[in-house]
Amino acid sequence: MRSDAAPAGWQAIRDAALERLRSGAWAPGELIPNEAELAAEFGCARATVNRALRDLAEAGWLDRRRRAGTRVVPHPVRKATLTIPVIRHEVEAGGARYSHRLLSIARAVPPAAVRAALGLPCARRLLHLVTLHLADAVPHAHEDRWIDTDAVPGIDGFDPEAVSANEWLVGRVPYTEGRLVLGAEVAAPEMARHLGCPEGAALLTLERSTFLHDRAITWVRLCHAPGHRLTTSF
Amino acid sequence: MRSDAAPAGWQAIRDAALERLRSGAWAPGELIPNEAELAAEFGCARATVNRALRDLAEAGWLDRRRRAGTRVVPHPVRKATLTIPVIRHEVEAGGARYSHRLLSIARAVPPAAVRAALGLPCARRLLHLVTLHLADAVPHAHEDRWIDTDAVPGIDGFDPEAVSANEWLVGRVPYTEGRLVLGAEVAAPEMARHLGCPEGAALLTLERSTFLHDRAITWVRLCHAPGHRLTTSF
DNA sequence: GAGTGGTCTAGACCACGAC
DNA sequence: TCGTGGTCTAGACCACTCG
Numbered sequence: 001m002r003s004d005a006a007p008a009g010w011q012a013i014r015d016a017a018l019e020r021l022r023s024g025a026w027a028p029g030e031l032i033p034n035e036a037e038l039a040a041e042f043g044c045a046r047a048t049v050n051r052a053l054r055d056l057a058e059a060g061w062l063d064r065r066r067r068a069g070t071r072v073v074p075h076p077v078r079k080a081t082l083t084i085p086v087i088r089h090e091v092e093a094g095g096a097r098y099s100h101r102l103l104s105i106a107r108a109v110p111p112a113a114v115r116a117a118l119g120l121p122c123a124r125r126l127l128h129l130v131t132l133h134l135a136d137a138v139p140h141a142h143e144d145r146w147i148d149t150d151a152v153p154g155i156d157g158f159d160p161e162a163v164s165a166n167e168w169l170v171g172r173v174p175y176t177e178g179r180l181v182l183g184a185e186v187a188a189p190e191m192a193r194h195l196g197c198p199e200g201a202a203l204l205t206l207e208r209s210t211f212l213h214d215r216a217i218t219w220v221r222l223c224h225a226p227g228h229r230l231t232t233s234f
Numbered sequence: 235m236r237s238d239a240a241p242a243g244w245q246a247i248r249d250a251a252l253e254r255l256r257s258g259a260w261a262p263g264e265l266i267p268n269e270a271e272l273a274a275e276f277g278c279a280r281a282t283v284n285r286a287l288r289d290l291a292e293a294g295w296l297d298r299r300r301r302a303g304t305r306v307v308p309h310p311v312r313k314a315t316l317t318i319p320v321i322r323h324e325v326e327a328g329g330a331r332y333s334h335r336l337l338s339i340a341r342a343v344p345p346a347a348v349r350a351a352l353g354l355p356c357a358r359r360l361l362h363l364v365t366l367h368l369a370d371a372v373p374h375a376h377e378d379r380w381i382d383t384d385a386v387p388g389i390d391g392f393d394p395e396a397v398s399a400n401e402w403l404v405g406r407v408p409y410t411e412g413r414l415v416l417g418a419e420v421a422a423p424e425m426a427r428h429l430g431c432p433e434g435a436a437l438l439t440l441e442r443s444t445f446l447h448d449r450a451i452t453w454v455r456l457c458h459a460p461g462h463r464l465t466t467s468f
Numbered sequence: 469g470a471g472t473g474g475t476c477t478a479g480a481c482c483a484c485g486a487c
Numbered sequence: 488t489c490g491t492g493g494t495c496t497a498g499a500c501c502a503c504t505c506g
Contacts, residue, residue, distance in 0.1 A: 234414060
């Protein structure tokens, strides 16, 4: 009995191929046997080999071309996947207790930069929320959010004191498109006060615009407390 | 004749389904018809519908479960893919002319933080390169890199003055695993001098460790000039 | 138990593109 | 030109899980 699950079918073939890639049996830049040959070797249909190799190609290991055959990509992965968590989950995953504090709530016309990010042509009034997220009562991130309430049915039932806008929207409002911008900024005096950090500290910022069918829903800018890092494997 | 390509086969079915998702005909949280029904509707084999729906599920639109059927995911995508470009390509994509300047090259024992990131137990000497990347002769990013030359065959043929380590390694050295850490830091005096920015500016940093079969290859830390942003859609 | 998606097969035809 | 991967089909069996 093996501790790891032993996949059967196309996953078994994918794993066998992956082993050859990792071990160097199929070296970078090299041409690997064609589908028919591998199907014969593994004793399965060509479609099954196709499924396995397609999976490896999508993962960035192989480069497949008609007529030219399948080649091992010299440099496997150039993409990293960033998961965008609900902040409460992020905090709790770190073993801390999550809380949040609503700093301000108002209806106002957003600044031009926000209007541009959301593609709003006219100067409409949106709901503006500023929230502080805390981990074990220590400031974790500062959230500046604009919501087009016309695009969010059921917003009346939303109590920003009880549930953070971050979590409420994620749970209830579907979106189809989004844009994410990562940057860094210096902590201004007010931000430093909110985050409990020295003025001039470097903060990792994350701006996110989301849309439903090209209709702007919300724009949010998160300023993380100093030292915060985003990590991903690839 | 249509200006946009009209895919046939499973992609056509995927697109038709996507249109229903985007239009709301298949609403978030809702159950969609099963594969057999859709196959009948589209006049194709069930496997073809399966291929199309699997694609949408991988993209995060659908949640498919045996027996339970296929459901529209309420909140489509929580993942963003970050592409990690060769810096020269990144600069040239911005319409600028790329150049680089080697600031220092030496063999030394890396600091503990770098050893830890690479999982090096003992204090071996690695190749240490510091490079400045420029866009139209303006500083773009500062690169601090450590390379385990034993893990990089052919390193003797590498001329760091001619080609940046970034590009040389990407083109020649395969890797299997990697870790990426994004953060922000304040520009120290020396860094500010290199990047031509004020001391105390906020810099977006990107640390990357790469491995080949659990063997450490290189660790690199990029400090981008102020205002630099990483963008991705999802 | 029974309905659903997951997968496999064997064969076929097609589209691309290196030669 | 013609080998290669891309895809479709029709049918079959399996695995999961809801009721």
